[in-house]
Amino acid sequence: MDLSGKVAVVTGAGRGLGRAYAEALAQAGAAVVVNDVDAEAAAQVVKTISEAGGRAAEVVAPVGTAEVADLLVGTAVEQFGRLDVMVTNAGILRDRVLWKMSDEDFDAVVNVHLRGTFTCARSAAVRMREQGTGGRLILISSPAGQRGNFGQTNYAAAKAGIVAMARTWAMELAKAGVMVNAMVPVAATEMTKTIPAFGPVIEESERNGTPFPDWLRKGEGLGTVQDVASLVVFLASDAAEGITGQAIGIGGDKLALWTHPQEKVTAYADGGWSADAIAGSWHGSVGSQPETYGVPAPKA
Secondary structure, eight states: OOOTTOEEEETTOSSHHHHHHHHHHHHTTOEEEEEESOHHHHHHHHHHHHHTTOOEEEEEOOBTBHHHHHHHHHHHHHHHSOOOEEEEOOOOOOOBOGGGOOHHHHHHHHIIIIIHHHHHHHHHHHHHHHHTSOEEEEEEOOHHHHHOOTTBHHHHHHHHHHHHHHHHHHHHTGGGTEEEEEEEEOBOOTTGGGSTTTHHHHHHHHHHOOOOOHIIIIISOOBOHHHHHHHHHHHHSGGGTTOOSOEEEEETTEEEEOOOOOOOOOOOOTTOOOHHHHHHHGGGTTTSSOOOOSOOOOOO
16 A cells, blocks of 8 residues: 555554554655644654655644644645645543533533544645545544443534535535545554543453454454554555545454435334324334444443
8 A cells, every 4th residue: 555645644542542643644655744733742753754755744733723734734834845645633522421521521522523524624624635646535434423322422423413514525525535434443542541441451461462253353343543543544554535424433453334314114103203192102113112322232
């Protein structure tokens, strides 16, 4: 997979998934703009890429505003001459149940995840359309955005919105040759270590280098951050031409395509539905097989 000549921006690339994306893109030959709010972390990633023979530049700034988005795209153009790939990975967590979540908790997460994805993608789209050679928007979502997750009103809403934006932008940018996809990664990170079924296994692997067992890699689709980075490289490559508007999951040994929301069961009533008619038919028609919700509990 050769990305030589391509230039990418990765937000939130100082550690974890973002760092894995940036390093994998650089290893495949792309020049990378490394963004993070942690100056030391961003500098370390740039150093690692440079020492391995790659090209990288850092931008230390929090995503969310149009000014930072323009700075990221501008840095790519100034340092490396163009922009081909935008990976919107930056994120934060402020987990609270609904009745305890403050306005500040909600706004902070939505600003980084949802607005940050919007502003960075918009700035990238403007540049890619000007270049006239297509491009890639790779938007990082989450299983929480696909199914909901306890205590994550803000995060789940933002991640669901990101997939909706991917579908919308795939249509809007099709004529410009810009492919837009949402990634749904699952990997061992500081966040997944807090899940009781995963924590001990991840910590043992970090201490002893023990490989993750099959029940985790296959059953749960959870592995290392390097496992999921390969999808970013693929989506950034010429091999992914024509793949757009999709939500694609990856983790451990599992690669998956998520469905789009669609009508599952329909019923009709002449003249429309009264409340009594809905009540009388619900359990025997459209409500006979209700959808599940929430991220399924891990099974060791």
